[in-house]
Every structure is written in structure tokens, then in C-alpha cells.
Amino acid sequence: MTLLRRLAASAPPPVYPCIGPGMLDPVERLFASGCARRALSPASAGVLLIAGVVPDRAAAAIDRLHDQVPPPRRTVGWSGADEPSNSLHDAWSGVLSGDGAEPDRLPDEPPNEWRGKGDHGHGGEGMMGGTPYGRPMAMTGEDPRDGLQLDRYTMRVGPFAPMLPPGLELEVTLQGDLIAAARVLQPPFPQEDTASAPPACAARMLRLLGLPHHADRLLRGGRVRAGVLCAVPKGLGAAMPGRDARARLRRWLDGEPGAAQAPEFGALITGLEWHEAILMLNSWSPEALRRAAEAA
Amino acid sequence: MSPLVLTLPVALLAGAWLAAWIDRLAPALWGGRAAGPLAPLRDGAALLARPNATTEAPDRLTRWLAPGTYLVLAAAGLSVVPLAPGVAAVDSPVGIVVWGACEALTVVAVFLHGWSPNSPFPLIGAYRYTAIGLPVMLPSMFVLIAAALPAESLSLIAVVEAQREVWNLVRQPIGLPLFLIVGLTLTLRGPFDFADGADIAGGTSAEESGPGRALWQLARLTMLTAFSAMAATAFLGGPLGPGLPAPMWLALKTVAVMLLTILACHALARTVPSRMLHLLWVAALPLSFLHLALAGWVAL
Numbered sequence: 122m123t124l125l126r127r128l129a130a131s132a133p134p135p136v137y138p139c140i141g142p143g144m145l146d147p148v149e150r151l152f153a154s155g156c157a158r159r160a161l162s163p164a165s166a167g168v169l170l171i172a173g174v175v176p177d178r179a180a181a182a183i184d185r186l187h188d189q190v191p192p193p194r195r196t197v198g199w200s201g202a203d204e205p206s207n208s209l210h211d212a213w214s215g216v217l218s219g220d221g222a223e224p225d226r227l228p229d230e231p232p233n234e235w236r237g238k239g240d241h242g243h244g245g246e247g248m249m250g251g252t253p254y255g256r257p258m259a260m261t262g263e264d265p266r267d268g269l270q271l272d273r274y275t276m277r278v279g280p281f282a283p284m285l286p287p288g289l290e291l292e293v294t295l296q297g298d299l300i301a302a303a304r305v306l307q308p309p310f311p312q313e314d315t316a317s318a319p320p321a322c323a324a325r326m327l328r329l330l331g332l333p334h335h336a337d338r339l340l341r342g343g344r345v346r347a348g349v350l351c352a353v354p355k356g357l358g359a360a361m362p363g364r365d366a367r368a369r370l371r372r373w374l375d376g377e378p379g380a381a382q383a384p385e386f387g388a389l390i391t392g393l394e395w396h397e398a399i400l401m402l403n404s405w406s407p408e409a410l411r412r413a414a415e416a417a
Numbered sequence: 418m419s420p421l422v423l424t425l426p427v428a429l430l431a432g433a434w435l436a437a438w439i440d441r442l443a444p445a446l447w448g449g450r451a452a453g454p455l456a457p458l459r460d461g462a463a464l465l466a467r468p469n470a471t472t473e474a475p476d477r478l479t480r481w482l483a484p485g486t487y488l489v490l491a492a493a494g495l496s497v498v499p500l501a502p503g504v505a506a507v508d509s510p511v512g513i514v515v516w517g518a519c520e521a522l523t524v525v526a527v528f529l530h531g532w533s534p535n536s537p538f539p540l541i542g543a544y545r546y547t548a549i550g551l552p553v554m555l556p557s558m559f560v561l562i563a564a565a566l567p568a569e570s571l572s573l574i575a576v577v578e579a580q581r582e583v584w585n586l587v588r589q590p591i592g593l594p595l596f597l598i599v600g601l602t603l604t605l606r607g608p609f610d611f612a613d614g615a616d617i618a619g620g621t622s623a624e625e626s627g628p629g630r631a632l633w634q635l636a637r638l639t640m641l642t643a644f645s646a647m648a649a650t651a652f653l654g655g656p657l658g659p660g661l662p663a664p665m666w667l668a669l670k671t672v673a674v675m676l677l678t679i680l681a682c683h684a685l686a687r688t689v690p691s692r693m694l695h696l697l698w699v700a701a702l703p704l705s706f707l708h709l710a711l712a713g714w715v716a717l
Contacts, residue, residue, distance in 0.1 A: 352686035
């Protein structure tokens with residue numbers, strides 16, 4: 122076991138970041154430097170990084186994410202003032218040795234009581250739907266594309282979902298991975314201008330296209346050839362011809378800044394597939410999305 | 418079945434380590450830092466030293482069945498590959514069909530992996546992969562049948578023998594590129610990784626940690642090894658070659674295909690699933706038909 126732990130301690134720590142206002146760019150640069158590995162889900166992390174001062178509205182989400190990191194786990198706070206790699210590695214050593222493990226923050230019980238309504242007492246109809254114990258169950262509904270009756274599942278994503286800007290909370294109703302309905306619950310946190318700089322924005326889209334090395338190259342000041350553009354579908358998120366997500370990525374790759382404000386995007390992502398919707402949202406900068414959400 | 422079966426675990430583990438290392442060398446092509454040969458072991462240890470994550474009401478049986486099946490499919494696929502002319506761990510008269518079955522069942526293993534945690538993003542990854550898997554497996558069958566035509570046999574030993582004069586890569590130049598699509602899909606890589614994408618927080622692996630995640634990663638890497646060996650056999654003459662011992666030729670060609678697959682994985686962007694489905698049905702499938710027709714015409 123000791124050899125295993127020693128080997129593991131020399132690996133980059135798997136860190137799930139909860140990114141607060143103004144901390145998006147520092148956190149992305151931290152992971153691009155290679156001193157820690159960004160875990161895409163709390164279950165695959167060992168260390169929870171709380172970057173910046175997270176507003177109260179997101180405190181409950183941090184507690185839930187904390188408990189989803191499998192114990193033993195550690196939490197590291199980072200204000201952005203110092204170099205965090207030492208504290209991340211110390212926390213990772215602590216995770217591996219199991220010393221000072223953090224207990225659950227929330228009781229291990231369902232978020233709600235069983236609702237005593239509906240045919241089976243779960244709040245839905247038949248064997249479907251409702252929110253038994255606070256868990257939304259799928260319920261049939263009309264498919265927006267072909268009118269078939271297909272299962273609809275409503276879930277909340279954010280405020281620390283890795284594919285969305287930090288702070289953004291969406292309530293989406295999915296049929297498969299088609300977004301049948303979407304509502305913006307909370308806008309993204311405000312970020313520094315550096316987070317909306319062309320290389321940072323383009324890097325986020327490249328990661329979603331499965332090109333993390335290209336993204337890191339952009340963050341180091343390198344260039345990426347325009348061949349990657351053909352992976353973004355034409356016409357996606359087009360306010361007018363020639364102003365689609367592909368054109369926005371092209372401008373970022375050329376070093377030109379994007380629009381200061383996105384259109385009202387809750388309605389725009391309705392009817393798209395999840396991957397398309399996420400690509401489209403990331404074709405606007407976090408600040409453009411925040412202004413759009415706050416204007417709505 | 419010959420005692421050569423005992424070489425399979427060694428070959429699969431060595432291949433998995435090599436593939437994981439090449440994966441960590443790839444960032445250097447984009448100006449990043451290349452990792453040393455110990456990096457895969459470190460990352461593996463970092464997974465093994467962590468506990469398995471649990472979700473509420475998971476399907477506990479399929480949770481272990483999925484990576485286990487994936488691993489066994491990689492081993493079964495590799496077992497029919499000839500290690501030297503006339504010699505394979507499992508000398509099957511229908512080796513190509515055995516490999517085809519392994520390909521098709523991989524879709525089931527990946528689906529079960531996304532199904533088992535009882536969580537939305539893994540399930541989306543599972544369904545996406547199944548949708549992409551079907552139109553990828555169809556061209557794969559045409560490509561493999563075309564590779565078997567010059568040998569007039571479904572035995573991989575015969576397929577190798579038929580390449581003594583000229584490799585299938587020369588006879589059927591678009592066979593290998595089409596087969597690479599299959600390889601990228603089978604190993605959940607790059608432009609064809611629709612199961613574990615970043616937009617769905619790691620997809621079928623989103624709720625995995627610890628030994629369960631390690632086993633899944635290992636299974637992916639062993640499948641890459643098996644695929645590379647199969648591609649080397651079907652298109653590059655397998656163990657045939659002058660001077661060196663036959664298994665050495667097979668190993669070298671396997672590594673060459675592995676390098677090509679890993680390069681494609683890191684260099685090519687992944688488009689959205691609906692567009693990829695369109696491309697597969699409208700372009701890749703007719704192309705593979707054409708490929709088979711041409712291969713048949715040449716063989717006649």
C-alpha cells in the first residue's frame with residue numbers, strides 16, 4: 122500500500138473547482154499549467170477547490186458537491202493571491218493518507234419527504250413523473266420535433282457545472298439529450314476581462330470539441346489552425362447569417378473580441394441537443410452571457 | 418486453444434501501458450509538456466488509492482459487468498490475431514467474425530457502463546454511444562469482409578497468408594482509414610468519444626472513481642491494443658516481414674497503428690452527435706459499400 126500511495130502522491134491531484142466571481146481565468150490557468158488535473162465531476166475528484174468568495178446563493182451547491190467527492194476528501198480555499206499548487210498537493214497527500222478527512226456536510230437523506238399524492242403516492246401519474254423524495258422522475262410529454270410522446274426529465278445544472286460559466290444555473294427539461302424546455306435560474310458570476318479574452322473563450326470551446334491540448338496551447342499564447350472550425354455546425358446560434366457559433370470561434374482564434382452581450386439564450390437553447398446547446402452557450406463570453414441573463 | 422493464450426494478458430497490459438504513455442507524450446505536439454514512462458503508473462495508482470464512488474440506487478451488477486465485459490472483449494478480440502504465420506492463440510476458422518462480435522458487444526458494454534450509476538449525464542453518454550455505435554459497426558463489417566476477400570477465408574491466418582505478396586493496405590487503400598473510425602469508436606477516443614465527452618461532465622464515467630474508474634480506463638487501453646493488432650493483421654500483413662522474428666513484426670505494426678490512432682484522437686475535433694450520425698450514414702456507409710464492391714471486383 123505504501124508504494125501505491127507514494128506513486129499516487131506523485132500524480133497530479135484530481136481537483137474539482139467551485140469557481141467564484143473573478144476567479145475563472147486564474148483557475149483555468151492553474152489547470153493549464155499542469156500542476157493539478159481538472160476533474161470533470163465531483164465523483165472523480167479527491168480535492169474540492171473553492172476559488173474566490175462564493176456568493177451565498179451558491180453555498181448549498183458547494184455543500185452538495187463536497188459530499189459527492191468520495192471520502193476521504195479535502196477542501197482547499199484559494200483567493201487567487203498566492204500560488205495554490207503546494208496547498209493542492211498537501212491536500213492530495215492528506216486525501217491519500219486519510220488523515221483529517223472531512224465528514225459529510227449534509228445529512229445522508231433524501232432532500233424532500235415522499236409526497237403523498239398521485240396514483241402511487243409519488244406526485245406523478247401512473248408509475249411515472251412526480252418528485253418522490255425530491256428526485257424528479259421522467260414523465261411522458263410531446264416531443265418538439267416529431268410529436269411523439271417521449272419521456273421528459275427535468276433537472277437543474279449549475280452553478281458549478283464544468284461545461285457552463287461559473288454561477289450560471291439552468292433548469293432544463295430533457296427528452297433524451299434534446300432540450301425540450303429551458304429556464305435561466307441564476308446568471309453567471311461576474312468575471313475579470315481576462316476570462317472573456319479571445320484565447321480563454323476559444324480554449325473553452327476547443328475543450329468541448331475534445332481538443333484539450335489545442336486549448337492549452339492557446340492559453341500559453343500559441344495559435345491554433347482554423348481547421349477545427351468545421352467541427353462546429355454551421356448556423357448554430359445564428360442571430361443573423363454569418364453570425365453563428367462557428368464565426369464567433371473564428372474571430373476568437375483570430376484574436377478578435379466577441380460581442381459584449383449575448384441574446385436571451387434560455388429560448389435559444391430550447392429545441393437544441395445538449396452538445397449543440399453547450400457549444401452555443403460557450404460561443405459567447407461569460408460576461409456576455411451574464412449581461413444577457415441579467416437583462417432578461 | 419494453445420498455451421499462447423497465456424501471452425494475452427502480458428500483451429494487453431504492455432499495450433495498455435504503452436498506449437497510456439503515448440497519450441501523455443501527445444501534448445508535446447502542441448507545445449505542452451510530455452510525461453515520462455512512469456506517468457501512466459502514477460495516474461493508475463492515483464485511481465487505485467481512491468475509493469469507489471457510490472450513487473443512489475446504482476445497478477451494482479452491471480457496474481462491474483461493464484468494464485469486465487469490455488476487458489474480456491479486448492482479450493477475445495486479440496486471441497484470434499496470428500502471432501506468427503499459421504500460429505494464433507485461438508486458431509479460429511472465422512476469426513474475422515469473432516472480432517466483429519467483439520466490436521458489436523462493445524456497444525453493449527459501454528451502454529451498461531452509462532446505465533449502471535443511475536445518473537443523467539452517464540445515461541446520455543450511453544444512449545449517444547449506442548446511436549453512433551450502430552452506423553460505425555456496419556462499415557466495419559464491410560471493411561473486414563473486403564479484407565478477407567483476397568484470402569477467400571474468414572480465418573485471420575489465411576488473411577495474413579494472402580498478404581505475402583502485397584499488403585491489403587495497398588490493395589484496399591481506404592480500408593485502413595475506415596477501420597480507424599471503428600478503432601476510435603471502440604476505444605472511446607477523440608472525434609468518436611461520444612460516451613465520455615466534456616459537455617456531459619465525462620459522460621458514462623462521470624460517477625466513477627477509484628478502482629472502478631481504473632478498470633474502465635484499463636479496458637479502453639487494452640481495446641486499443643487489440644484493435645491496433647487487428648488492424649495490423651488485416652491491412653499491414655500482421656507478423657509477415659523479413660529479418661526480425663514474426664511476433665516482433667506484429668508488435669511493430671501494432672505500435673504503428675496505435676500511434677496513428679492516438680494521433681487522430683488528439684488532433685481531430687469532435688463534432689456534435691447529430692451531425693456525426695448524418696456523416697456516418699450518408700458518407701461513411703456508402704463509402705464502405707463502394708470499398709467492398711471495388712475489393713470484390715479486384716479479387717475477381
